[in-house]
Amino acid sequence: NNLYIVVAAVSQAALLRLDDQFSKWKKEKRKVTAIYGVDIAATSIEGLQYSIDTFTETYIARIPGVRFHPKMYVFKGPDAGLVFYGSNNFTVPGTELNLEACVRIEYVFPADDALFKEQMRGIDELLAEQKSDTVFKLTALILKVLAAEGLAVPERRLSRAGESTAAPAKIASKLPKSSLKTMPPSPMPRKKLAPAIRPKGEKSALRAVSP
Numbered sequence: 001n002n003l004y005i006v007v008a009a010v011s012q013a014a015l016l017r018l019d020d021q022f023s024k025w026k027k028e029k030r031k032v033t034a035i036y037g038v039d040i041a042a043t044s045i046e047g048l049q050y051s052i053d054t055f056t057e058t059y060i061a062r063i064p065g066v067r068f069h070p071k072m073y074v075f076k077g078p079d080a081g082l083v084f085y086g087s088n089n090f091t092v093p094g095t096e097l098n099l100e101a102c103v104r105i106e107y108v109f110p111a112d113d114a115l116f117k118e119q120m121r122g123i124d125e126l127l128a129e130q131k132s133d134t135v136f137k138l139t140a141l142i143l144k145v146l147a148a149e150g151l152a153v154p155e156r157r158l159s160r161a162g163e164s165t166a167a168p169a170k171i172a173s174k175l176p177k178s179s180l181k182t183m184p185p186s187p188m189p190r191k192k193l194a195p196a197i198r199p200k201g202e203k204s205a206l207r208a209v210s211p
Contacts (some may be wrong), residue, residue: 006072009042009089037068038151056139081107133176
């Protein structure tokens with residue numbers, strides 16, 4: 001009865017391949033909740049518009065200083081649950097063209113209620129971050145801002161370039177500002193540092209420390 005989609009990127013081309021199923025779900029008043037990232041220049045304007053028009057709820061996740069990069073698909077019914085965790089964005093490369101990997105986990109209720117609740121915790125915690133503006137509802141106005149600031153791109157650009165993870169996360173000026181505090185990366189232990197690859201005779205800027 002419920003589908004949760006949490007991905008770093010989405011395209012209309014991928015969504016349209018399941019349009020019949022999504023339309024059926026909508027007529028049957030089943031719930032689809034999507035949470036998308038917009039940090040890697042691979043989320044399309046058309047895919048976001050389709051989601052606004054078709055899904056029950058659609059959100060954008062913006063984590064300060066980092067890229068939003070999960071790929072989670074969670075189905076929840078009255079008697080069973082089905083979860084896919086993997087590397088697949090909801091794009092044509094991610095679902096059909098790339099060599100990807102995912103884990104399929106099946107649950108039977110009520111025996112697996114506690115386990116499924118734990119699997120849902122990440123999604124529940126994300127949705128709870130609406131209070132910090134880290135996650136916010138996608139509206140027509142927000143979509144215009146995403147397009148204007150280059151965070152959502154035209155579908156034709158994706159069809160030419162495919163998914164790109166080379167684009168840096170941008171600081172959008174007119175989107176809600178997250179108040180979530182993040183930790184810096186942990187320091188690399190010096191004993192793990194290795195000399196950088198360099199031409200023969202050139203001194204390394206790093207000094208390896210033997211274990």
